[in-house]
Amino acid sequence: MGEDIQLMKGNEAIAEAAIRFGVDAYFGYPITPQSEIIEYLAYEDPYNKRTGMVVIQAESEIAAINMVYGAAACGKKAMTSSSSPGISLKQEAISYMVGAELPGLIVNVVRGGPGLGTIQPSQADYFQSVKGGGHGDYNMIVLAPSTVQEQYDHVGLGFELAFKYRNPVMILSDGAIGQMMEKVTLTPQLPRENKILDWATTGKTPDRERNYITSLYLDPEVQENHNIKLQAKFQRMKDTEVRYEEIMTDDAEYIIVAYGISARISQTVITMARKNGIKLGLLRPITLFPFPSKRLFELSDSLKGILCVEMSAGQMIEDVELAVRCKIPVYHYGRMGGGVTSSTEVFEKFVSLFLK
Amino acid sequence: MGEDIQLMKGNEAIAEAAIRFGVDAYFGYPITPQSEIIEYLAYEDPYNKRTGMVVIQAESEIAAINMVYGAAACGKKAMTSSSSPGISLKQEAISYMVGAELPGLIVNVVRGGPGLGTIQPSQADYFQSVKGGGHGDYNMIVLAPSTVQEQYDHVGLGFELAFKYRNPVMILSDGAIGQMMEKVTLTPQLPRENKILDWATTGKTPDRERNYITSLYLDPEVQENHNIKLQAKFQRMKDTEVRYEEIMTDDAEYIIVAYGISARISQTVITMARKNGIKLGLLRPITLFPFPSKRLFELSDSLKGILCVEMSAGQMIEDVELAVRCKIPVYHYGRMGGGVTSSTEVFEKFVSLFLK
């Protein structure tokens, strides 16, 4: 086999990836269904036993994300993870990180809300992640893994993109993917880099001006120029970072658009449909921001309709409708209780919406 | 004159309204550009001198909104106010309030972001307010005053709606409206009600079962039913609570869609356009959620195009595009720095986009 293949929980894959991709620091606070991430890291003790990666259980989610801010501002690869209520608490700091142009990785293993809700899986934090739950105009790249392997890979990808754009990146996972075990091909251990980045606060050496990291621009004009710069960056992300997967869309008359666990379920729906001679395909956005709008628009020419499957009351559907410029019927199907929908349910819904 | 007319800052109008509409409690934490709200209340000292209304400066925005939660769960009219970064910190609790079906009023006097940004006015918290900056599927009615009078009136309206639906309501104002002074017709002092509401935690009397206020539903099925109930409520809001103002839309070939301070500026643009023989009208959403989508769709039949004027990178424009089902061109114009755009700028932009 040669390859290093392990059976891992989605949450564990994130933790192991953090170590292997040479992440410098993890700061977190326990919350179901993602506490395995910090528990795995605590058990592996990478600080003492593997790479020197720092692992701290903070006093709160707010402290954790602000520790990420501090480390990120030194040019370090720093990350945090939480689940829905904890992510809501991080919104101010996420907005700060974008404003201060800091890289960093935030993992949200989504559970059912609103409020304390349920600890079962959900996808109802799409708007928060993609439209900006914090204040001000901002975006971050949102990665939506649908396998345990992707949970692993997206940690590497996430940091790559975070540093490429000096912007936080979010992995939007859910309780189902976080808790399930699948095979993961592990990549070789990368070293922590300890690079001195020219913008980072690593101590002002005599050869350069001081670096400072801030999101404060009291002068409206300066603030506006800063925002114009940020918007240009978000546009660059839209131009270059769209990622998605297509399954049987070539001849499709209908497609499902779904991400994460819903995409997994929808894959089975596609199989069912094809067995029944129905030309159904799947477009699975891997980046939720930037959204594969262009590809959807292209596809829409030859489609009769789209079903959005999300475990929410219908959030991504707005981006799908905008993508296809409302040219074809777009419907939503989803569940809102933390209970995950079944393929049969989705298939029946599809048939009743489009074929009856 | 008979009427009680005062010259007031937008922020002061909110504070005076709170007293006059018989609000039971205000909990807040200072932040520019809205600290006048708590300062006015502290100076008026309604607890000792007027209505017995409680006014507390909390240790943080998070504490403040959770004090609102506690008082609201007793059936009290409770409110808080802040500005963008402080509102981001309240997202978890807002999601909790929706989940627990608690009424309450949250005022956001928006400033420029992201991050610490600038204290100058902005409208870049539209997505956060309307799509849900917190976790889970939820909505709240978002009122967008564009005059100091409306700042005043919306406090009364906000509480009416909050209690009608047992859901938090947000007033989405901005630094310009908060800081400017205009005439306000004050309404007579209403008493604080001290009503015992049947769902509220006011002490379990022998004649009823205990009341408890929670957003926790560990069982996914129960959670789902709860969400279905909430969604039905949001739908009721959409069916009944849409509010907007139209100016010269009767014969309009183009309209501007703008709310709050941008609507004020746009009114002047309408005047300029009409002087130039251009049939431009204005639709001003007063509720941002629910959005006047139906009316926009109706209007779109006879329109050649829409300009969205927002002090942001373009957020409300998504709701406008969805409302008109992408049938006609919709463009955005706005500023992102806290500096407020001028009518001339908007007019020129309009002409260059649609008439050249």
Next chain:
Amino acid sequence: MNEDILIAGFGGQGVLSMGKILAYAGMMQGKEVCWMPSYGPEMRGGTANVTVIVGDNKINSPILQEFDTVIILNQQSLNKFEQSVKPGGKLFYDSNGLTTLPTRKDINIYHIPATKTSVELGNTKVFNIMVLGGLLKIVPIIDIQFIEKGLYKSLPERSHKLIPLNLEAFKQGEAIVEVIQEL
């Protein structure tokens, strides 16, 4: 018609309260009014300015780029706002704060030597109202009786005893305003 007015000077010169008195007085006279300040920490020691709109029509945008009337009380404000007077509009200044003078040829220009006069009177606190006196002499949008009412409304009770003194200063202002250039 509405009169769009800008007052600009040092924070400490009472720019914002000058605007408030105007707005209150306008309101007492039954007019539409709007007062829109600059705000924030830049004001600390820096320049402050306020827009006041007084008139008979509903007030649309409170954010203006051009003004019918601009009152300039320091050099920075002159540099920043001389160009904001509408062609044919009016610019008032107090030369005390200035090292250069307005140069536009397409506007009316007036001088109100209020600093000097108030120092001579030994009461620099009435500087504000003296400027308003000068302004309203030329732009008679508000009657003095409403200025009086406005003062009663806008000042705290304990300052009411100073109102007669202020009205004196107002009249003084009317007296000292000089035409520099009229179109």
Next chain:
Amino acid sequence: MNEDILIAGFGGQGVLSMGKILAYAGMMQGKEVCWMPSYGPEMRGGTANVTVIVGDNKINSPILQEFDTVIILNQQSLNKFEQSVKPGGKLFYDSNGLTTLPTRKDINIYHIPATKTSVELGNTKVFNIMVLGGLLKIVPIIDIQFIEKGLYKSLPERSHKLIPLNLEAFKQGEAIVEVIQEL
């Protein structure tokens, strides 16, 4: 083909680890595997269940409503999951936890008296693996050698000495499984 398996019982019965051993063994045998647990505080004393999918094809949805094979280890699970066996599928149970027995006529039913046998052996810790032995006897999707490898992979080092004992129990399981109803 993929085999969709559900194991359901009390949290304390090691339901989740049974699933893990299966999944590990499947992986060692080069198969596609997926393990999806129920989780959360309901498991405290309550029912736990786990879905395990083992097979040769890429695994799509890990959330299943119907299963090829269901293993039932207490009464609640029987009530809840008897209907989840696909028609023609297989249901295994240990009668020890049950007050009623499965009644469906359209499925294959097997009994693994693992509790009783393990108590008799004086080692209730091998209950788990005994059940697996019974299961794999009937549904031979995984070879015993890979079960052994799976155990080495999934158990912590300090427990490796127990593996031979476990393999014994596995064989015992193969021996005790009884056919109750075969279609």
Next chain:
Amino acid sequence: MAKARGFVEFNTEACKGCELCVKACPFDVLDMNHLVNGKGYHFSYMKNYDQCTGCASCAMVCPDVVITVYKVK
């Protein structure tokens, strides 16, 4: 002083078999039953019932409020 007398009753289905009452009884009255209740827990019972003084020590520590105490005054 004559020893007080009493007895206790169990809401057996609520018992979680934690044994805290057994340890708390000063008179060694209680023990865990070898039988299990509906939830699968061994439950507490009065092994030496006639030693019970009705002191309620067992009830004091029982986290699940399983025990009702009777006493002869």
Next chain:
Amino acid sequence: MAKARGFVEFNTEACKGCELCVKACPFDVLDMNHLVNGKGYHFSYMKNYDQCTGCASCAMVCPDVVITVYKVK
């Protein structure tokens, strides 16, 4: 011991006229000028310059680091 001698220099444009240096000088050297600087503040100056000991007390309390101190050792 003969009194030490010194003098101070001001970055006058940076002075905000707070008068803290005036109060801090043990030898009554400093006072506020009746003139104002570019920002409109009265600024500190050496009124009794020849009393200066170069003790730097003024510089210690000056919040705006306006003062440079010279001293004869």
Next chain:
Amino acid sequence: MSDIETYKKELLAQGAKKIFTKTKNLTDTPFSYCGGCGHGVVHRLIMEVVEELNITHDTIGIAPVGCTAIAYEFMNIDMQQAAHGRAPALATGIKRTMPDKYVFTYQGDGDLAAIGTGETIHACNRGENIAIFFVNNGIYGMTGGQMAPTTLPGMVSSTSPYGRNMDTHGYPLSLTELVAKLPGTYYVTRQSVHTPANVRKCKKAIQTAFENQKLNKGLSFVEIVSNCNSGWKMTPVESNKWMEENMFRSYPLGDIKLPQ
């Protein structure tokens, strides 16, 4: 009739009276807590005191986020469920607008001493006229036994699998001693419920907390050191023993601040 039934009958004939039974202030829903967990006893004591003081109709309780997030399922009074750590803010909102009601929070050590530190300190410092019942089990029970601020040096948890290391994890934090220094607290005490005698003392402390509230004295803070046998991975009996031997050394029982 069995011997024991005969015995009971005999005693009843001798006038045996029911001297202890479940208070009506607890619902019929069985606690969902692990067997042997101290939360059940504390729930019972609070509800008994509320019953005995005859303030059931005037008491509003606040459940935290933690194992006892669903305390409202068990306590038969009006209750609110708070976001993690925010119970003292809720209590402030309630008490200020309903000053005649008795208000208490029920909080774990993660809730009160980690994420809720700010709310705890400031409610105490404002001297809110409420009671805080703080169940310190040295761990995050609900989420599966992670380290808490109160976890002891060397203690194993799922996020300190090699024992709490003071160099990297910090020191066990006792907010109780800290809030006792604040003028806003009136009564601060540390109790336990692992023996009948301690249970009785703890009940007295809970009663004092409510009585103080009646007298408008400021904040009463009652810490109860308790076990989390699941999180500690011990039997209930072992866990109580471990608690006596270890927890009480860092968190000594007794009154910390008494009304003057």
Next chain:
Amino acid sequence: MSDIETYKKELLAQGAKKIFTKTKNLTDTPFSYCGGCGHGVVHRLIMEVVEELNITHDTIGIAPVGCTAIAYEFMNIDMQQAAHGRAPALATGIKRTMPDKYVFTYQGDGDLAAIGTGETIHACNRGENIAIFFVNNGIYGMTGGQMAPTTLPGMVSSTSPYGRNMDTHGYPLSLTELVAKLPGTYYVTRQSVHTPANVRKCKKAIQTAFENQKLNKGLSFVEIVSNCNSGWKMTPVESNKWMEENMFRSYPLGDIKLPQ
């Protein structure tokens, strides 16, 4: 040549040396603070110590939200601007990943003792090897003089216009005394900068804080009681007098916890 110029020339001729001038660790940008505000002095002292210890190239500072949010405009070293109250969390993130750097936070009383209470307590409790410089002016300067947790009883602010009332506003809060109780703090002291002698003492304390960091001793916490003459609505001279007479009573100067 004026008399004074002659005088200077004479002294220079006698060998007068520049004994004090602005440190290179301050930028040329003039402070934007109000005249007489203590922030300027504290800025200078920190930058002087950093220069004198020759750690300019190894020091990372954190600006809070408050009047000094833009401290990075003035301090000529690498700096980060933190969200309100979160500076100790940033400092933790920095120090843990860059253990060889000197890390300090600069925080006001609103920042550190109100919204940042949790972060302050926990960074102290973890014994983060950093320095916290805490400028306590009893008020929220930046936002226009609202009441802070540290505002004195009876003190007027824009949100306590009739004076701080302990019944409703709570008591002045001194986190400094509280964190001194935590084992994670190594050095806790309270200073001021209103007289030359106090300035010199304060500088010594700041220096000690950095030296402790070098020795890896845990957290050093230096409170500096200062004026906010704008917020207090006094002249700078009056405000310093008022501070001596009032603030120091509640916040007495001196060392609170010394290295053992």
